[in-house]
Amino acid sequence: MADVALRNISKRFGATEAVRELSLTINDGEFLVLLGPSGAGKTTTLRLITGLEKPDAGSVMIDGRDVTQDPPGSRDIAFVFQQYSLYPHLSVYDNLAFPLRSPARRVPEPIIRKRVEQTADLLHIASKLNNRATRLSGGEMQRVAIGRALVRDPSIYLMDEPLSSLDAKLRAELRLELKRIQLELGSTILYVTHDQVEAMTMASRIGVIRDGRLLQLGTPREIYESPADSYVASRLGTPQINFLSAGLLSDVPVPPGTETVGIRTEHLRLAARNGGGMIGRIHRVEHLGEQNHVHLDYKGKMLVTLADPHQPLHAGQEVELHLQNPLCFDRAGQRLPAMAH
Ligand SMILES: Nc1ncnc2c1ncn2[C@@H]1O[C@H](COP(=O)(O)OP(=O)(O)OP(=O)(O)O)[C@@H](O)[C@H]1O
Numbered sequence: 001m002a003d004v005a006l007r008n009i010s011k012r013f014g015a016t017e018a019v020r021e022l023s024l025t026i027n028d029g030e031f032l033v034l035l036g037p038s039g040a041g042k043t044t045t046l047r048l049i050t051g052l053e054k055p056d057a058g059s060v061m062i063d064g065r066d067v068t069q070d071p072p073g074s075r076d077i078a079f080v081f082q083q084y085s086l087y088p089h090l091s092v093y094d095n096l097a098f099p100l101r102s103p104a105r106r107v108p109e110p111i112i113r114k115r116v117e118q119t120a121d122l123l124h125i126a127s128k129l130n131n132r133a134t135r136l137s138g139g140e141m142q143r144v145a146i147g148r149a150l151v152r153d154p155s156i157y158l159m160d161e162p163l164s165s166l167d168a169k170l171r172a173e174l175r176l177e178l179k180r181i182q183l184e185l186g187s188t189i190l191y192v193t194h195d196q197v198e199a200m201t202m203a204s205r206i207g208v209i210r211d212g213r214l215l216q217l218g219t220p221r222e223i224y225e226s227p228a229d230s231y232v233a234s235r236l237g238t239p240q241i242n243f244l245s246a247g248l249l250s251d252v253p254v255p256p257g258t259e260t261v262g263i264r265t266e267h268l269r270l271a272a273r274n275g276g277g278m279i280g281r282i283h284r285v286e287h288l289g290e291q292n293h294v295h296l297d298y299k300g301k302m303l304v305t306l307a308d309p310h311q312p313l314h315a316g317q318e319v320e321l322h323l324q325n326p327l328c329f330d331r332a333g334q335r336l337p338a339m340a341h
Pocket residue numbers: 013014016017018036037038039040041042043044045194
């Protein structure tokens with residue numbers, strides 16, 4: 001495995017600036033997740049690393065070597081796509097062996113067998129090695145697709161939303177497995193997704209990307225607790241963070257220059273009316289089993305928060321809102337440091 005670095009990389013397609021002056025280092029053994037909406041430039045970033053696209057400016061470095069002008073085949077990168085790209089007429093075994101059988105590699109058959117069997121064990125598909133690739137469930141196919149990357153020992157694995165075509169249960173299962181495998185093998189992975197749960201659970205660090213720009217890079221905790229701006233704050237957290245104009249608050253100390261406060265569910269406590277300043281009216285309570293989503297109207301603005309299912313709350317009820325350390329943003333949406341206590 002190796003370090004991979006992008007230095008000030010830009011790529012334009014006609015009028016679209018897909019990637020703008022993006023710099024990023026993926027450290028050896030790191031699981032870095034690029035999180036961003038559709039069209040943010042995630043796939044283009046991966047394609048620039050593989051060499052399938054050439055940057056207009058900037059460079060790609062692998063282990064300190066500038067590979068910007070090198071052809072894709074020489075870069076020693078394994079790529080897992082969104083859709084499983086298996087050879088349908090081949091068995092699972094032959095699909096897994098395929099990357100090792102290229103004439104350039106000349107890997108002896110006994111070593112291929114060993115690598116394929118180890119990989120199949122790792123992915124819990126050892127019993128399926130003789131199946132035709134098409135005779136597998138969606139989850140098994142995607143395991144084989146991931147396995148085809150894992151049989152090799154490249155500088156880096158690039159993964160483009162590899163779990164997005166699976167149902168929620170399989171996604172959750174493979175998320176855990178991918179993380180386990182990455183830790184076990186010490187692999188370097190750059191993984192792109194628009195799914196915040198994948199980013200939060202698997203990443204060593206998350207890079208939040210929008211309109212081709214890297215907005216913030218940090219551990220999941222840093223990104224969640226100390227977002228650089230209101231957009232980054234809105235990318236993580238369920239229910240989504242609520243934004244309120246600072247002028248609507250009463251008795252909540254905020255730093256000078258605060259235009260908007262960001263209220264996550266853990267910043268908001270609902271209580272029975274008892275003379276407090278901020279009164280909201282419950283609009284709807286959604287019962288989700290282990291918790292309730294409470295939608296409430298505060299001065300004409302709808303807020304959504306979580307509440308304990310045992311707390312007696314119902315539509316039409318008036319409650320007090322108690323804010324604890326909400327996030328504060330200036331006019332431009334940049335986060336302001338919290339007030340000293
Ligand atoms: N070959 C191309 N020709 C023209 N425009 C392109 C090309 N590839 C990407 N783009 C544009 O560049 C921007 C970034 O696209 P990219 O595929 O990198 O986004 P993404 O973050 O991977 O999105 P998604 O999550 O939908 O895959 C988009 O506006 C897209 O339309």
